[in-house]
Amino acid sequence: MRKKIQKQLPLMEPTSGYTQEIELDIISSIIDNTPNICDYVLQDINKGKAIKKNTGAEGMSADQVLRSAIVMRLFGYTYKDLAFHIYDSRSLRKFCQIGFAGKGFKKSALNTNIKSLSEQTWESISRDLINHAKETKIENGRTVRIDCTVVESNIHQPLDSAQLWDCIRVLTRLLEKAGDISKTRITFSDHQRVAKRRMVAIRYAKNNKQREPLYKDLLKYTRKTIGYAKRTEDVLRQSSSDIASFMLADEINHYADLSEQVYDQTYRRVIQGESVPAQQKVVSIFEEHTDIIIKDNRDTYYGHKICLTGGASNLILDCRVLEGNPADTELVEQMLDRQEQIYGRYPLKAALDGGFASKENLLKAKERNIKDVCFAKKRGLEETDMCRSEYVYKKLRRFRAGIESGISWLKRSFGLTRCTWKGFESFKCYVLSSVVAANLLTIARKHIAEAA
Secondary structure, three states, X not given: OOOOOOOOOOOXXXXXXXXXXXXXXXXXXXXXXXXXXXXXXXXXXXXXXXXXXXXXXXXXXXXHHHHHHHHHHHHOOOHHHHHHHHHHOHHXXXXXXXXXXXXXXXXXXXXXXXXXXXXXXXXXXXXXHHHHHHHOOOOOOOEEEEEEEEEEOOOOOOOXXXXXXXXXXXXXXXXXXXXXXXXXXXXXXXXXXXXXXXXXXXXXXXXXXXXXXXHHHHHHHHHHHHHHHHHHHHHHHHHOOOHHHHHHHHHHHHHHHHHHHXXXXXXXXXXXXXXXXXXXXXXXXXXXXOEEEEEOOOEEEEEEEEEEEEEOOOOEEEEXXXXXXXXXXXXXXXXXXXXXXXXXXXXXXXXXXXXXXOHHHHHHHHHOOOOEEEEOOOOOOOHHHHOOOHHHHHHHHHHHOHHHHHHHHHHHHHOOOEOOOOOHHHHHHHHHHHHHHHHHHHHHHHHHHHHO
């Protein structure tokens, strides 16, 4: 039997030639050739920080923060997974410019730096990438397609009983924390156990007759807990002067106010039998910015509506995260005007979903010298009024369907089904960062196709 001879390992690993690594290399070169985007990131990560001279750890550079954020959105990693894969993967280490002997980044550093990037920064990065696509003749913005979709918030189903239980357990936790740090004795009763029993009983009740007394009981314990919270807030503000107590008092006030809203909407709906308007409802005390979106009078979503403008190259040319649930017909003018801001001109052709269709919107588009405007549903409009011919209308209607696949790709591959970041500002950053990552990957694949 021959003895196996162990060859000496090479100092530098050869490139693998995998498609994914080639795509990362092209994305890296795009970032290098668009230096302004790192300047936007640098401003955000240095905001509110004093510049230290030769002291402490170096920290992450603006380039590394941006590249790490792109990797996170490309592969759908959590911060923990991101820290591991950047350290473990040779191609990701190279992409994030750590170097052969680099130690990688801790998840806390990744979290702090990535979350420091603002909505304005991501939008500026997106527009610079669109300019790059224009200069390299990948996308000229002459033909666009516009559609809306919904990105859900990271919340549980907003049942009234579950929300009342959330209010009681969160306020009780804060009251216990107040008792630990306050010099004055905090007195309150813990109703968590009985509240949870009522919440479970409501869920399994067979009819409204069984549910109503259980709701009355749960509302009673919620009202008591809110009262404890209000008294504790006053005690913290009057008896203490340290910052921690004032911050805790602000937090108690925040959740007590939200709890009162939940109490009010539940009482009105269950006890008084009112129909509470969606604008007056709180569907989560943790993500209170969440909107109720009813789509096609059929499906109900809890999150935010986003409006996307796509191009012929499958790039997302523009993305707006909306507050409330505005009708699609109200969005046409501003989405077209945003194209004029990006390209300095309006598109020649625009294809829109049927929900945008109206005579007023057709006139507004024509006033902007858009030659052909196609609504997927005519809604009383003639094809020849919208486009130069029936042939052009049918061609644009087929073209519009392509944005549906783009939206599906964003949801499946870039996490736009549900936002996992907390807060409305972070929600907008999550959506825009996903769009930036998708556009970078699209541009990289276009370059690969041209080189083939």
